[in-house]
Structure formats: C-alpha cells, structure tokens
Amino acid sequence: MIxxxxxxxxxxxxxxxxxxxxxxxxxxxxxTIFGFLGPNGAGKTTTIxxxxxxxxxxxxxxxxxxxxxxxEADEIRARTGALLEHPGLYERLSxxxxxxxxxxxxxxxxxxxxxxxxxxxxxxxxxxRRTEVVGNWSRGMKQKLGIARxxxxxxxxxxxxxxxxxxxxVAAAALREDLASLASKEGVTVFLTTHNLSEAExxxxxxxxxxxGRLLSIGSPEELRTGKGRQRIEVLGxxxxxxxxxxxxxxxxxxxxxxxxxxxxxxxxxxADTAPLVSxxxxxxxxxxEVRKSKASLEEVFLKLMEEEKQ
Amino acid sequence: xxxxxxxxxxxxWKELFLQRGTVRGGTLGLLFFIGVFGIFLPWQxxxxxxxxxxxxxxxxxxxxxxxxxxxxxxxxxxxDRHTLEMLLASRLPDRAILLGKIAAAVGYGSGIxxxxxxxxxxxxxxxxxxxxxxxxxxxLFVSIIAVDLLTATLAACVGVIVSLRASTVREAQxxxxxxxxxxxxxxxxxGQALPDEWKSSLLSFLSTSxxxxxxxxxxxxxxxxxxxxxxxxxxxxxxxxLMLD
Numbered sequence: 001m002i003x004x005x006x007x008x009x010x011x012x013x014x015x016x017x018x019x020x021x022x023x024x025x026x027x028x029x030x031x032t033i034f035g036f037l038g039p040n041g042a043g044k045t046t047t048i049x050x051x052x053x054x055x056x057x058x059x060x061x062x063x064x065x066x067x068x069x070x071x072e073a074d075e076i077r078a079r080t081g082a083l084l085e086h087p088g089l090y091e092r093l094s095x096x097x098x099x100x101x102x103x104x105x106x107x108x109x110x111x112x113x114x115x116x117x118x119x120x121x122x123x124x125x126x127x128x129r130r131t132e133v134v135g136n137w138s139r140g141m142k143q144k145l146g147i148a149r150x151x152x153x154x155x156x157x158x159x160x161x162x163x164x165x166x167x168x169x170v171a172a173a174a175l176r177e178d179l180a181s182l183a184s185k186e187g188v189t190v191f192l193t194t195h196n197l198s199e200a201e202x203x204x205x206x207x208x209x210x211x212x213g214r215l216l217s218i219g220s221p222e223e224l225r226t227g228k229g230r231q232r233i234e235v236l237g238x239x240x241x242x243x244x245x246x247x248x249x250x251x252x253x254x255x256x257x258x259x260x261x262x263x264x265x266x267x268x269x270x271x272a273d274t275a276p277l278v279s280x281x282x283x284x285x286x287x288x289x290e291v292r293k294s295k296a297s298l299e300e301v302f303l304k305l306m307e308e309e310k311q
Numbered sequence: 312x313x314x315x316x317x318x319x320x321x322x323x324w325k326e327l328f329l330q331r332g333t334v335r336g337g338t339l340g341l342l343f344f345i346g347v348f349g350i351f352l353p354w355q356x357x358x359x360x361x362x363x364x365x366x367x368x369x370x371x372x373x374x375x376x377x378x379x380x381x382x383x384x385x386x387x388x389x390x391d392r393h394t395l396e397m398l399l400a401s402r403l404p405d406r407a408i409l410l411g412k413i414a415a416a417v418g419y420g421s422g423i424x425x426x427x428x429x430x431x432x433x434x435x436x437x438x439x440x441x442x443x444x445x446x447x448x449x450x451l452f453v454s455i456i457a458v459d460l461l462t463a464t465l466a467a468c469v470g471v472i473v474s475l476r477a478s479t480v481r482e483a484q485x486x487x488x489x490x491x492x493x494x495x496x497x498x499x500x501x502g503q504a505l506p507d508e509w510k511s512s513l514l515s516f517l518s519t520s521x522x523x524x525x526x527x528x529x530x531x532x533x534x535x536x537x538x539x540x541x542x543x544x545x546x547x548x549x550x551x552x553l554m555l556d
Contacts, residue, residue: 052400053550054396054399054400054550054551055551056551073550074402074404077400077401077402078402082397082400084396084397084400085393085396086393086396086397087397088393088394088395088396088397088398089394089397090322090326090392090394091392092326093322093325093326097325101318101321101322101325102401104314104318104321105315105318105401105402105403106401106402107314149397
C-alpha cells in the first residue's frame with residue numbers, strides 16, 4: 001500500500017472524567033513492525049480499540065490502511081487481524097471450529113479455509129490437537145490459536161496485544177521470527193504492544209512510548225537509545241567525587257550526570273565536545289581507566305521517560 | 312449479509328449443541344423436553360391433542376421458555392467469556408451479529424417445538440389411531456407454526472435487549488425471568504382485575520366472535536410487537552456502545 005498503514009492526528013479519547021488517549025499523533029509506515037510501549041493503563045489497548053473503530057474518538061481522527069476509523073471502520077476490520085488482551089476463543093468449541101468460524105466470517109472458501117487452517121495449525125504445532133475443546137488448553141496454546149485466528153485471512157495489518165504473554169521461550173522466539181518474516185516477506189504491518197522491552201528492541205523498526213494517554217517518544221529503538229539530540233558518555237575509573245559531579249552539572253553542554261560504583265554516566269548535548277569534560281574529571285583527582293561513548297538500553301530509556309513524565 | 316447471519320447462527324448452534332460430538336447436559340435436557348411434549352403429554356391427552364384449537368394457546372408459550380433459556384447467553388455470555396471484543400473486532404456487520412443471534416435462538420425454540428409437534432402426531436396415531444390417520448387440521452397447524460415463530464422472535468428480541476444491558480449471564484437470566492413472568496401474569500391477573508362489566512363483555516365478545524378473527528388479531532399484535540422490539544434492538548446494538556458497556 002502507498003502511504004502509512006496508520007496515521008493519527010490529535011487522537012483523543014475521554015471516558016467521563018478520565019482522558020485515556022491524549023492528542024496522539026503518529027504515523028506508522030506500512031510493512032513495518034511497530035512496538036507500542038507503556039505501563040499498565042497507559043492507553044495502549046484503548047488506542048488499538050480506536051484504530052479498529054471499536055470506540056469513537058472524543059477528538060481528532062485516525063486513518064488505518066487509508067480508511068477513516070469513524071466512517072469506514074468496516075473496511076478496516078475486513079483487512080486487519082487482531083489478538084487483543086484476551087485470546088477471545090470460544091472455549092466450548094474445538095480449535096478447528098474456532099478457526100472455521102472466523103474463516104467463514106472472512107468469507108474464505110471451504111477449500112481455502114481447510115488449507116489455511118491446516119497450514120497455520122501445523123506451523124504452530126497444534127494440528128494434532130485440532131479436535132480438542134479449547135477450554136481445556138493451556139494459556140500458551142490458547143495464545144497460539146489466537147495468533148492463528150488473527151492471521152487466518154491474511155490481513156494487511158495485525159494488532160497484537162502482548163502476543164508472547166504465556167508462551168514458553170521457544171514458542172516466543174518462534175513467534176518473533178514469524179512476525180519479522182510477516183513484515184519483511186509479506187509486507188504485513190504489525191502493531192504490537194509489549195512489556196518485554198528487549199523483544200521490542202529486537203523486533204520493532206519503530207517504537208512509541210505512551211504514558212497516561214500521552215505519546216512521550218517515538219522513533220526507531222536506536223534513536224530512542226541514543227536519544228534524539230543527545231549523546232551519552234560512560235567514564236570507568238575510581239574517585240568520582242560529589243564535587244566533580246557538581247562541576248559537571250554546571251557545564252551547559254551537560255544534560256545530566258550519574259555515578260554508580262566505578263562508573264560515571266554523562267548525558268550530553270549532541271554537539272558537545274567530550275575532551276574538556278574528561279580533562280575536568282581527571283583534573284578533579286579521579287583515576288580514569290576508560291572513556292566510551294555508549295547507548296542506553298531501551299529499558300533504561302523507557303524507565304527514564306516514565307520518571308521524567310512523573311516529575 | 313445473509314451469509315454473515317448464517318455464519319453467526321452456525322457458531323451459536325454449534326456452541327449450543329456440540330462439544331466435539333459429545334452430548335452435553337443441555338442436549339439431554341432437550342431430549343427430556345421433547346419426550347414430555349412429544350410423547351408423554353400427547354399420549355395422556357389423546358386425540359384432542361391434534362384436534363382442539365385450544366392447543367394453540369399452549370404451543371404459543373412453549374417457544375417462549377425454550378428461547379429464554381438460551382438467549383440470555385447471547386451478549387452477556389460473550390462479554391463474560393471475553394469473546395465479545397474479538398467478535399466485534401471482526402468484519403461482521405452489527406446487524407449480522409444481532410440477527411444471527413436472534414435467528415439461532417428462534418431456530419432453536421421453533422425447531423424443537425416443531426419436532427415435539429410432529430412427534431406428538433406420531434404418538435397420538437400410534438396410541439389412538441386404530442387404522443385412522445389423526446392429523447392437525449391444516450389451518451390449526453399453520454397457525455401453530457406462525458404463532459410459534461412469532462412468540463419465539465418476541466422472546467429472542469426481549470432476550471437480546473436484556474442481554475445487551477446485562478453485565479453477566481446471571482443478571483440477564485434473572486431480568487429475563489422477571490420479564491417473562493410479567494408477560495405471563497400481567498394479562499392473567501390484569502384480566503381478573505377488570506371491572507365485572509368489562510369482563511362479561513370481553514367474554515361475550517370472545518365467545519361470539521369468529522375464532523380466526525381473534526387469531527388474526529393476536530398475530531397482528533405479535534407482528535407489531537416483534538417489529539418494534541427488533542427495531543429497538545437494532546437501534547441499541549452499536550459496537551462503540553457495547554465496548555463502553
């Protein structure tokens with residue numbers, strides 16, 4: 001498809017006095033994996049519901065696959081797949097019947113349904129148990145079946161809310177591989193929410209961090225880790241006194257400092273010259289063993305964003 | 312649209328009757344129901360079972376009970392079991408979901424009534440036929456089917472409206488039981504409460520009027536009630552509203 005898979009402009013949703021999504025504006029390119037990160041209650045699920053046209057925005061608008069979520073939600077739901085907070089499987093029915101139902105919902109022909117159901121269940125290791133009632137299955141197996149249902153009709157865009165929750169490490173790794181291949185080989189756009197930041201870091205080409213409905217940051221994991229318009233220096237050694245920390249904080253190019261054990265971390269403006277700062281540290285009597293430019297992990301960035309927002 | 316309605320009804324029936332080919336408690340209960348109303352009662356009552364127009368009154372209530380026993384589960388049950396959101400996130404149009412659920416409940420209630428009705432004829436003929444074929448008069452049979460469908464639709468629409476508002480299946484069942492009790496007892500006790508003059512004029516009107524006219528009037532009332540409730544259910548059934556509920 002031409003243009004972004006998802007575009008939101010000032011998208012806002014209020015529930016009585018609570019603002020669940022607050023002026024969300026973002027664009028997600030087609031054929032990419034987008035990770036939506038945020039603590040519980042941040043507004044991730046509400047955003048997915050808005051994008052699927054299950055809720056109407058209080059303000060702003062959103063387009064999914066080129067369709068307006070308010071007026072063309074049927075078109076969106078016909079082209080998307082989803083695995084939301086709960087797998088939402090019919091537990092009195094077998095795995096095969098669950099997929100058969102959704103295959104009929106998406107107007108797949110009988111032969112298409114048969115072939116696709118077999119393909120997905122074999123791939124996910126559930127084929128031998130297809131006739132079992134889903135209610136007796138483990139959470140991980142239900143999650144896999146939910147994934148199969150989301151992909152059954154070969155959607156152009158899939159929403160996954162915590163897709164690896166409940167999966168064992170091997171199954172989770174296999175799913176990550178599948179998602180990566182979906183995006184790279186089949187051009188499917190994947191919108192996923194996860195609490196697993198290393199998963200997001202490995203899988204997503206773009207991530208957005210949301211808290212209390214507000215988008216705090218958006219970009220590639222690399223951009224978030226480096227920090228837009230900033231660089232990070234790590235100084236290893238001994239004797240980092242409080243005095244040197246105060247002196248460093250007074251420098252205009254230094255955004256923040258922190259010292260832990262034998263490690264001093266400096267956040268600097270993007271164009272800052274590091275040599276004078278290292279001289280200052282050495283001049284204060286500290287013994288410096290190594291100086292390196294480093295990147296924060298996505299987890300560190302995430303926690304920092306949460307902290308900043310709280311303040 | 313018809314395909315979508317049938318798809319939803321297929322899923323509902325599958326959930327009702329099957330658990331991978333094993334007979335569930337509900338199915339056993341159903342066989343008991345058919346046994347009582349298709350074999351035991353016709354055998355006890357005799358040829359009157361197929362001849363008297365009064366059986367129409369009886370068959371009008373049967374689908375009401377059958378439908379209310381399953382319809383409370385329709386939306387409240389999906390919400391309880393966390394399947395509603397995925398159903399709403401699918402491409403199914405609002406009306407297909409609603410009408411599919413109503414069709415499944417009406418098909419269930421009317422289908423079982425029809426099976427009991429036909430089994431009743433068989434029972435009466437086996438027990439009392441003595442070489443003579445005992446059948447429902449055609450007009451009576453058609454009337455039973457029409458009233459059966461209309462009361463089943465009435466119960467299904469009331470059930471859907473109640474189920475849409477209820478947060479749990481239990482709450483839906485309780486509210487629905489009260490609604491059905493009101494539907495049964497208000498005309499009964501309401502009639503008793505009428506002034507004597509009114510009662511006697513009503514009785515004389517009923518005894519002197521053409522029964523087919525009274526039946527037509529009842530059918531017209533049921534059709535209007537069904538259409539009104541169906542319209543109301545369709546107006547209430549909105550994805551965004553269901554998500555907020």
